[in-house]
Amino acid sequence: MLTVAELNAIRDRVRKQLSIREPHNRLIIGVGTVGIAAGARDVMVTAMQEVNARGLDLVVVGEDLAMPATDMPVVKFVSADGVEEVFTRVSADGVHEIIASLAAKVGTLPGV
Amino acid sequence: MSIIRSHVLVCGGTGCFSSGCKKVQAELHAALERHGLANEVRVVESGCFGFCKMGPIVMVYPEGAFYCQVMPEDAEELVKEHLLKGRVVERLLYKEPVTEESVALFNDIGFYKKQHRVALRNCGKINPESIEEYIAHDGYQALARAVTRMTPEEVIEEVKRSGLRGRGGGGFPVGRKWEFARVSKDSIKYVVCNADEGDPGAFMDRSILEGDPHSVIEAMAIAGYAIGASQGFVYVRAEYPIAVERLSIAIKQARETGLLGKNIFGTDFSFDVGIRLGAGAFVCGEETALMTSIEGHRGTPRPRPPYPAVKGLWGKPTLINNVETLANIPVILLHGPDHFASIGTEGSKGTKVFALAGNINNTGLVEVPMGTTLREIVYDIGGGIPGGKAFKACQTGGPSGGCLPAELLDTPVDYDSLIAAGSMMGSGGLIVMDEDTCMVDVARFFLEFTQDESCGKCVPCREGTKRMLEILERITKGQGEEGDIQLLEELAEVISKASLCGLGQTAPNPVLATLRFFRHEYEAHIRDRRCPAGVCQALLSYHIVAEKCKGCGLCKKVCPVEAISGELRQPHMIDKDKCIKCGACVAKCPFKAISR
Numbered sequence: 001m002l003t004v005a006e007l008n009a010i011r012d013r014v015r016k017q018l019s020i021r022e023p024h025n026r027l028i029i030g031v032g033t034v035g036i037a038a039g040a041r042d043v044m045v046t047a048m049q050e051v052n053a054r055g056l057d058l059v060v061v062g063e064d065l066a067m068p069a070t071d072m073p074v075v076k077f078v079s080a081d082g083v084e085e086v087f088t089r090v091s092a093d094g095v096h097e098i099i100a101s102l103a104a105k106v107g108t109l110p111g112v
Numbered sequence: 113m114s115i116i117r118s119h120v121l122v123c124g125g126t127g128c129f130s131s132g133c134k135k136v137q138a139e140l141h142a143a144l145e146r147h148g149l150a151n152e153v154r155v156v157e158s159g160c161f162g163f164c165k166m167g168p169i170v171m172v173y174p175e176g177a178f179y180c181q182v183m184p185e186d187a188e189e190l191v192k193e194h195l196l197k198g199r200v201v202e203r204l205l206y207k208e209p210v211t212e213e214s215v216a217l218f219n220d221i222g223f224y225k226k227q228h229r230v231a232l233r234n235c236g237k238i239n240p241e242s243i244e245e246y247i248a249h250d251g252y253q254a255l256a257r258a259v260t261r262m263t264p265e266e267v268i269e270e271v272k273r274s275g276l277r278g279r280g281g282g283g284f285p286v287g288r289k290w291e292f293a294r295v296s297k298d299s300i301k302y303v304v305c306n307a308d309e310g311d312p313g314a315f316m317d318r319s320i321l322e323g324d325p326h327s328v329i330e331a332m333a334i335a336g337y338a339i340g341a342s343q344g345f346v347y348v349r350a351e352y353p354i355a356v357e358r359l360s361i362a363i364k365q366a367r368e369t370g371l372l373g374k375n376i377f378g379t380d381f382s383f384d385v386g387i388r389l390g391a392g393a394f395v396c397g398e399e400t401a402l403m404t405s406i407e408g409h410r411g412t413p414r415p416r417p418p419y420p421a422v423k424g425l426w427g428k429p430t431l432i433n434n435v436e437t438l439a440n441i442p443v444i445l446l447h448g449p450d451h452f453a454s455i456g457t458e459g460s461k462g463t464k465v466f467a468l469a470g471n472i473n474n475t476g477l478v479e480v481p482m483g484t485t486l487r488e489i490v491y492d493i494g495g496g497i498p499g500g501k502a503f504k505a506c507q508t509g510g511p512s513g514g515c516l517p518a519e520l521l522d523t524p525v526d527y528d529s530l531i532a533a534g535s536m537m538g539s540g541g542l543i544v545m546d547e548d549t550c551m552v553d554v555a556r557f558f559l560e561f562t563q564d565e566s567c568g569k570c571v572p573c574r575e576g577t578k579r580m581l582e583i584l585e586r587i588t589k590g591q592g593e594e595g596d597i598q599l600l601e602e603l604a605e606v607i608s609k610a611s612l613c614g615l616g617q618t619a620p621n622p623v624l625a626t627l628r629f630f631r632h633e634y635e636a637h638i639r640d641r642r643c644p645a646g647v648c649q650a651l652l653s654y655h656i657v658a659e660k661c662k663g664c665g666l667c668k669k670v671c672p673v674e675a676i677s678g679e680l681r682q683p684h685m686i687d688k689d690k691c692i693k694c695g696a697c698v699a700k701c702p703f704k705a706i707s708r
């Protein structure tokens with residue numbers, strides 16, 4: 001037998017996994033060829049782990065951002081209401097700080 | 113630990129299945145492995161997106177990029193460019209037919225912009241084989257609310273207030289039908305979902321079962337609670353193997369989760385669902401024939417009354433609703449009847465799904481608010497008629513329906529307006545016809561279908577449709593006689609009045625509707641031995657217009673029976689005795705010099 005509370009718990013847990021399909025806030029990592037050469041893949045993997053660990057309402061997206069090569073790796077935050085913030089020459093360590101600074105703004109997913 | 117950052121949804125509906133989606137999925141998996149992304153990107157098989165002409169369809173999240181006609185060999189580029197380097201692959205995006213512009217996002221595509229997806233809300237959005245994904249989209253919340261917080265009467269009241277009418281063709285108010293079944297006194301009652309879907313070209317119900325089977329199961333359980341039934345059956349044609357498989361998986365998952373079975377949500381309400389396979393006879397969609405078939409007999413109709421709500425399956429009160437009707441139920445209970453009733457028109461609430469087919473750029477499934485005009489469906493959503501041809505008519509209501517001409521393109525699509533205009537809503541087939549369509553031939557096609565599908569139990573349908581078909585065949589063969597039109601009308605009247613079930617009662621409709629709007633075409637066939645649209649072969653006579661012919665010889669080359677002769681750069685000739693009227697010469701002639 002399933003209770004209503006258990007049904008709601010499944011809903012909230014799976015919603016978290018499916019937030020990718022209806023993203024609110026996005027953290028875009030510049031993963032074009034130049035970005036990857038500058039270490040964007042590491043930044044991306046770290047960002048994914050950090051966002052996941054904190055259960056944030058934030059989706060990590062790879063995009064070929066048009067920015068000067070000297071700025072790479074680039075990370076761009078786009079909030080649900082369209083406000084943007086750009087971070088340049090981000091290291092895998094640096095992305096922890098960025099995410100920490102965004103945590104309050106984006107909040108956590110339901111059920112977290 | 114793998115953390116997923118992207119979902120790649122590959123449509124696994126019947127349309128995309130036939131265009132090779134399984135191979136695309138396999139190649140996507142292989143490419144993700146090659147690029148070390150298998151732990152970051154999940155490939156999910158989804159239900160139908162509705163845009164079947166563009167299949168196989170692949171949707172990449174979080175961007176929501178919508179890729180069309182993706183071939184297995186495109187998988188490598190999709191993974192390397194989009195999923196690794198974040199570059200949308202332009203060449204695989206949808207291009208609007210008129211502007212030729214690429215559109216990246218699903219919601220920006222003309223085909224989807226004017227749609228309002230209620231019954232299809234989860235199709236293409238979730239993995240239909242995952243009960244958890246359905247639950248994440250508020251699945252089974254409506255059932256929870258109904259059985260734990262509402263009385264059966266309150267559930268029926270909400271369904272009544274929503275104004276929902278049956279989507280299977282009749283348009284009967286759903287709440288009233290539920291009430292009839294509720295007040296029927298019996299300790300055993302049944303809920304039946306009609307998934308027979310016999311209209312040629314219609315696939316709305318198949319898509320819902322393939323893309324969102326739990327919505328139907330949840331609705332059946334709600335219906336069971338409302339009328340006091342503990343057993344439901346889905347009657348689905350065996351020709352829908354993917355739908356049957358997904359439904360079976362969904363029922364199994366619902367039982368395992370405790371959403372079907374005994375004491376649902378800890379209450380004393382118990383409900384289970386079984387599947388009964390039909391053999392694909394059109395008449396078995398008719399509710400009394402359907403029940404006879406479930407009972408294990410040959411599917412033939414029986415007279416009504418008694419209606420199924422009083423005396424149905426095995427003589428017990430039975431509620432029968434269509435798949436699309438049921439798919440709306442959880443939304444009504446979840447968002448409220450007033451919200452549902454705010455969509456649509458005064459007499460037709462909510463949305464309707466149509467299978468858009470025929471001479472139209474965007475074929476597929478479309479769901480629009482009731483009251484949307486035919487013009488909006490044909491031009492804004494359907495992208496208009498291919499090849500710059502003119503619109504001639506559209507057929508709604510399947511074999512029981514009618515054809516509406518261009519003058520009626522602004523008719524709002526709702527139950528009452530379509531009937532007033534001379535057609536009907538039916539279950540949702542919408543076939544668009546261009547200037548090259550012969551309306552007599554269209555009527556003949558539908559009558560051939562109903563004649564073939566007539567079960568033979570009653571004389572008016574069995575014999576009457578045969579006689580009507582014979583007359584139509586004569587007319588299209590150039591052997592029509594004065595008086596044929598009157599004879600058709602008389603037969604139509606008798607058949608529609610005297611037939612036992614809806615099949616016969618509505619079988620003459622395509623003839624009557626084409627007579628109403630295109631009578632001149634019948635007259636041209638009978639009196640002038642001419643098919644104005646150039647379709648009926650027996651009435652065609654090909655000849656080359658000497659003034660236009662440049663003597664290029666292309667027609668001569670393409671003619672399969674060597675009926676064309678002539679010297680190079682001299683006007684050619686067609687030997688009418690040899691000509692088989694295949695039309696190959698007309699299609700080939702660059703100077704439009706061949707008339708028929």
Ligand SMILES: Cc1cc2nc3c(=O)[nH]c(=O)nc-3n(C[C@H](O)[C@H](O)[C@H](O)COP(=O)(O)O)c2cc1C
Pocket residue numbers: 277278279280281282283284306307308309310311394395396397398399400432433434435437438539613614615
């Ligand atoms: C010949 C014939 C075929 C029918 N086929 C279907 C069908 O395939 N699916 C369907 O839901 N209703 C079909 N119907 C209508 C059903 O008899 C019945 O009215 C319907 O299933 C009731 O569900 P609803 O009230 O939700 O529309 C058919 C009716 C006739 C006369």
